[in-house]
Amino acid sequence: MKNNLISIEDICVFHKIEIGFVQSLEEYGLIQTTIIKKTVFLDYDELTKLEHYIRLHRELEINLEGLHAIAHLLNQVQNMQQEITFLKNEINYYKHFNLH
Amino acid sequence: MEYIDYYKILDINKNASADDIKKAYRKQARKNHPDLNPGNEEANKKFQQINEANEVLSDPEKRKKYDKYGKDWQHAEQFEAQQQQQRQYQSQGNSGNGYSSYSGGFGGDDFSDFFSSMFGGGGRSSRQSPFKGQDYNAELQLNLLDAYTTHKQTLTVNGKQVRITIPAGVENGQKIKLSGYGAAGANGGPPGDLYLTFKIKDDARYKRKGNDIYVQEDVNLYTALLGGEKIVETPTGKVKLKIAPETQPDTTLRLKGKGFPVYKKENQFGDLYIKWQVKLPTNLNAEQKELFEKLSKL
Numbered sequence: 519m520k521n522n523l524i525s526i527e528d529i530c531v532f533h534k535i536e537i538g539f540v541q542s543l544e545e546y547g548l549i550q551t552t553i554i555k556k557t558v559f560l561d562y563d564e565l566t567k568l569e570h571y572i573r574l575h576r577e578l579e580i581n582l583e584g585l586h587a588i589a590h591l592l593n594q595v596q597n598m599q600q601e602i603t604f605l606k607n608e609i610n611y612y613k614h615f616n617l618h
Numbered sequence: 619m620e621y622i623d624y625y626k627i628l629d630i631n632k633n634a635s636a637d638d639i640k641k642a643y644r645k646q647a648r649k650n651h652p653d654l655n656p657g658n659e660e661a662n663k664k665f666q667q668i669n670e671a672n673e674v675l676s677d678p679e680k681r682k683k684y685d686k687y688g689k690d691w692q693h694a695e696q697f698e699a700q701q702q703q704q705r706q707y708q709s710q711g712n713s714g715n716g717y718s719s720y721s722g723g724f725g726g727d728d729f730s731d732f733f734s735s736m737f738g739g740g741g742r743s744s745r746q747s748p749f750k751g752q753d754y755n756a757e758l759q760l761n762l763l764d765a766y767t768t769h770k771q772t773l774t775v776n777g778k779q780v781r782i783t784i785p786a787g788v789e790n791g792q793k794i795k796l797s798g799y800g801a802a803g804a805n806g807g808p809p810g811d812l813y814l815t816f817k818i819k820d821d822a823r824y825k826r827k828g829n830d831i832y833v834q835e836d837v838n839l840y841t842a843l844l845g846g847e848k849i850v851e852t853p854t855g856k857v858k859l860k861i862a863p864e865t866q867p868d869t870t871l872r873l874k875g876k877g878f879p880v881y882k883k884e885n886q887f888g889d890l891y892i893k894w895q896v897k898l899p900t901n902l903n904a905e906q907k908e909l910f911e912k913l914s915k916l
């Protein structure tokens with residue numbers, strides 16, 4: 519388990535970001551951290567999400583409220599894309615069996 | 619190699635101020651940023667163009683050179699002048715005015731040939747921050763029955779052999795992420811990821827709907843009328859099925875748990891539906907016809 523964790527401090531140094539930014543993202547429920555012996559860690563799976571928010575914040579100057587809204591909308595887009603895939607597969611099924 | 623109109627890309631006029639360029643860049647970047655358009659290759663390409671346009675127009679020296687030589691960049695005389703200027707740029711080093719590029723997708727190679735010929739490889743801002751490598755997207759075609767079992771496949775990604783496990787039950791159009799199989803990171807950053815989309819080919823016999831499988835099976839008139847047995851092929855092997863007397867055409871039989879495996883749920887399967895297609899006899903001989911006639915008069 520510990521092998522999959524990376525300390526927040528290391529990430530902040532690496533990406534040159536304030537630790538407060540990471541804390542705020544967690545407060546907004548956008549990422550999840552793990553505390554082990556008073557040290558805050560991030561799971562590797564969460565790292566991609568964090569880097570995604572760092573890019574949006576830095577490159578497009580999107581504030582935390584904006585990031586929260588974007589996360590929600592991207593989640594909706596992803597769900598809709600999955601639904602489209604599911605519906606396309608359904609249509610394909612009916613096309614082949616000529617069922618109506 | 620075509621001339622690229624950076625002003626057009628940013629949708630600004632030639633007299634645009636530095637502030638106008640910054641605003642236009644931000645506006646376009648918000649629309650086309652790859653993080654806001656996952657899987658959208660067109661937006662990704664557009665974002666690269668926007669970055670390239672911004673790289674040039676936000677740097678007064680590069681903009682001056684672009685304005686002066688841009689349209690007639692192919693003229694030899696101007697090439698000479700460009701090269702002279704290029705050396706000058708290289709000695710000047712960073713422009714220091716660019717935004718950091720997205721997820722490492724902007725190595726020098728991502729700039730157009732036009733950009734390279736105008737400004738050379740050293741003409742762009744050098745970026746020292748570590749960036750994650752570019753994510754790759756790929757498609758993998760599978761036969762329907764390949765998706766029935768968990769199996770391994772070796773793919774060639776960017777010249778490297780990658781052996782991956784494909785879990786049973788993947789669906790057509792489903793995308794999975796293979797962390798770290800993208801392009802190498804820049805300045806010590808981590809590698810990007812590989813997003814693999816499964817394209818599952820239609821099967822002549824089995825039709826899949828979610829986790830259920832549908833099959834049409836022929837049964838002759840006599841078995842449909844009088845009942846009997848039939849051996850039917852399923853994805854897991856042959857099964858012997860009883861056919862009840864007076865089975866009607868299109869009667870569907872459900873074999874619970876004989877359908878497709880549920881993705882990443884061990885020992886969970888959909889159902890298998892078998893529809894009986896009653897086939898009427900053809901080319902009847904005289905005796906058969908006579909018997910059917912007798913039967914019709916009973």
